[in-house]
Amino acid sequence: MKTFELFYFPSCPYCQMVLGELNQLTVAVELRNIMENIDYRNELMAGGGKTQVPCLKIVDAESVTWMYESRDIIHYLQQQAS
Numbered sequence: 001m002k003t004f005e006l007f008y009f010p011s012c013p014y015c016q017m018v019l020g021e022l023n024q025l026t027v028a029v030e031l032r033n034i035m036e037n038i039d040y041r042n043e044l045m046a047g048g049g050k051t052q053v054p055c056l057k058i059v060d061a062e063s064v065t066w067m068y069e070s071r072d073i074i075h076y077l078q079q080q081a082s
């Protein structure tokens with residue numbers, strides 16, 4: 001089983017595209033606003049290697065993947081929903 005966390009901030013247009021898509025899908029994604037919580041920003045930097053948002057953290061039993069790029073994230077989430 002995989003879990004998902006989306007690192008984002010509200011005024012980012014790329015994040016809004018992903019959030020808009022999320023509203024259409026039934027995939028459970030926990031939201032991590034990096035402007036609201038410095039711990040999320042630090043986690044993103046430490047794990048993903050940069051603070052660019054949106055970034056989808058994908059966790060499964062064996063690995064953690066940090067996916068950047070709104071288009072890739074949207075495409076990936078659409079696949080998870082289908």
Ligand SMILES: N[C@@H](CCC(=O)N[C@@H](CS)C(=O)NCC(=O)O)C(=O)O
Nearest residue numbers: 012013014051052053054069070071
């Ligand atoms: N090509 C990227 C662009 C993402 C992007 O430019 N994000 C900006 C916020 S709107 C950002 O995180 N800038 C700060 C940084 O790169 O550290 C995408 O489509 O996701």
